Amino acid sequence: MKELIVSIVKPLVDFPEEVQVTTFEEENRVTYQLSVNKNDMGKVIGKQGRVAKAIRTVVYAAGSSQQKKIYLEISE
Template sequence: MKELLETMITPLIKYPEYLNIDVKEEPDKAVYHVIVHQDDVGRVIGKNGRVAKSIRTVVYAANRDKTRKVYVDIM
């Protein structure tokens, strides 16, 4: 899942060297914290949150473990 997020986000940002994805896993959920450069936050979120919503939709659909929820948090 981390590789999927990197593949989707890297072309969107100007400073890919600042891209960091931390994973906090719990028995019932996994939270992916996407950290990008301050100038790239708007690019990843998009106008009215459309890009972020699209990223979340793809990640939710790619989740094979239906017993655990997956969350994407963009910082």
């Protein structure tokens, strides 16, 4: 799943080397924390959050076969 998130986000940003995904796994959920350069935040979030919503939709669909709930957080 990490590779999927990175492969979606890297082409969108100006600083692809600073894209990092951290995983936090709990009993019934997995949280992926996406970290990008602060100058790239607008590109990852998009107008009215449309790009972020599209990324989350793809990630949630890819993880729907897992038994755990998947969350994607975006931070600087």
